[in-house]
Amino acid sequence: xxxxxxxxxxxxxxxxxxxxxxxxxxxxxxxxxxxxxxxxxxxxxxxxxxxxxxxxxxxxxxxxxxxxxxxxxxxxxxxxxxxxxxxxxxxxxxxxxxxxxxxxxxxxxxxxxxxxxxxxxxxxxxxxxxxxxxxxxxxxxxxxxxxxxxxxxxxxxxxxxxxxxxxxxxxxxxxxxxxxxxxxxxxxxxxxxxxxxxxxxxxxxxxxxxxxx
Numbered sequence: 001x002x003x004x005x006x007x008x009x010x011x012x013x014x015x016x017x018x019x020x021x022x023x024x025x026x027x028x029x030x031x032x033x034x035x036x037x038x039x040x041x042x043x044x045x046x047x048x049x050x051x052x053x054x055x056x057x058x059x060x061x062x063x064x065x066x067x068x069x070x071x072x073x074x075x076x077x078x079x080x081x082x083x084x085x086x087x088x089x090x091x092x093x094x095x096x097x098x099x100x101x102x103x104x105x106x107x108x109x110x111x112x113x114x115x116x117x118x119x120x121x122x123x124x125x126x127x128x129x130x131x132x133x134x135x136x137x138x139x140x141x142x143x144x145x146x147x148x149x150x151x152x153x154x155x156x157x158x159x160x161x162x163x164x165x166x167x168x169x170x171x172x173x174x175x176x177x178x179x180x181x182x183x184x185x186x187x188x189x190x191x192x193x194x195x196x197x198x199x200x201x202x203x204x205x206x207x208x209x210x211x212x213x
Contacts, residue, residue: 002182004175005048005056013118014039016110017058020088021122024062027084034066037122040195047175049182058120059105059195063133069126074136074147078124082106085122104135104150104194123196131156135196158200161207170206178202 021037028035039048040059050056062081064072082099085108100107105121124136126149133156134149165174181198185191193201 002049002051002179002186004179005050010048010056010058013058013110013120017060017120020085021060021062023088024081024084033064035062035064037062040199047178049179051186055116055118057118060120060122061125061196062122064124064126067126069128069134069149072126072149074124074149075138075145078106078136078138078147081122081124101138101140103139104137121195123194125196133158133196135194152197152200154204155200158203162203165203165206165210168210170210173209174202174206177206 025035025037037060040061048056048058078101082101085099085106100109102121105123107119107121109116109119111117125133126136128134128149128151133152135152137148137150139146139148162174165171178198181193181202182195185193185198
């Protein structure tokens with residue numbers, strides 16, 4: 001079952017990931033792309049979960065801000081980001097194992113002293129013309145070259161709603177609901193709900209409890 005990882009335990013890994021993703025952010029900026037990266041939930045640093053005694057993972061979004069999805073080639077973009085992350089190695093620091101190309105994210109395993117300590121997923125997001133988040137998907141079951149942008153329904157207002165709920169004192173309710181949903185999908189062996197999708201469901205469900213619109 002999932003439980004929350006203490007902030008002081010995950011802090012070291014967050015700093016490490018932020019350093020590497022900042023390198024990626026600067027590289028993409030040099031190529032004319034304005035991007036931002038953040039933990040799923042944006043600032044929800046104490047919502048990092050772990051399944052029992054397993055190593056924990058961090059879930060990041062990389063959001064492209066200054067272009068529409070029609071201007072982005074999803075296959076080229078994902079392959080470039082994977083290649084860049086694979087090249088990052090620093091002496092006497094943890095190293096990335098070769099990135100794995102999962103359906104809706106890039107999965108990187110980080111190793112300390114030859115032992116897997118944790119891993120992190122990087123999902124690539126952009127907004128469509130209506131302001132909804134879209135996730136880059138590689139549907140390898142259909143075709144190795146099948147890449148597309150998948151709209152995440154009811155995602156347009158998710159961060160505004162989260163901030164309002166948090167400022168109104170409902171953060172503990174968000175925490176409880178988020179963990180309940182993570183464990184619900186774990187029990188039902190449902191691996192198709194990403195952390196961002198669970199976060200979106202959590203925010204919208206909690207919002208409907210306290211607000212009408």
